[in-house]
Amino acid sequence: MLGTIAGAVGPRPELIAFAWLAVLCVALATIDLIVYRLPDRLTLPAYPALAALLAGAALLNSEPGKFLRAVLAGAVLAAGYLLLALIRPGDLGLGDVKLAGPLGMVLGWVGWPSVLFATALSFVLCGLVGVVLLAVRRADARTALPLGPFMVYATFVVLLVTPGQ
Numbered sequence: 001m002l003g004t005i006a007g008a009v010g011p012r013p014e015l016i017a018f019a020w021l022a023v024l025c026v027a028l029a030t031i032d033l034i035v036y037r038l039p040d041r042l043t044l045p046a047y048p049a050l051a052a053l054l055a056g057a058a059l060l061n062s063e064p065g066k067f068l069r070a071v072l073a074g075a076v077l078a079a080g081y082l083l084l085a086l087i088r089p090g091d092l093g094l095g096d097v098k099l100a101g102p103l104g105m106v107l108g109w110v111g112w113p114s115v116l117f118a119t120a121l122s123f124v125l126c127g128l129v130g131v132v133l134l135a136v137r138r139a140d141a142r143t144a145l146p147l148g149p150f151m152v153y154a155t156f157v158v159l160l161v162t163p164g165q
Helices: 002-009 014-035 046-061 064-087 094-110 112-135 148-161
Strands: none
Touching: 002 014, 002 148, 014 046, 014 094, 014 148, 046 064, 046 094, 064 094, 064 112, 094 112, 094 148, 112 148
């Protein structure tokens, strides 16, 4: 996965931030699949670490606008997920809300369309898996699916197919 990211981003300073988040997200997605939790010990430190890496990339690239958009996108996406969690308590975990911020930051670095597309894709993919599980009778209407792995997958699919990073 890191090689694919490196190929898509190229030798640019933001590669360090994207690769760091990719490694973290492998652990987070695995944990979420196994125990249906995204631990604060991993999600919360991602905010300052990723902000520092993206700030460094912005300085080296002379692109402060990308950094500001990344931070704003992270805040907006986390706030949107929080709103969804408050509207439907129990349907969306706070770990998902906390993961949305760092994912939104890297997506925001690329652009607002990436933020929107990855967000929609994560819910669509989760829904499709739910439908398949219902169809093969491996789940019922009350079966919970961890959203974190879908959020991670959608984020990196969008990052890999978005031209002009």
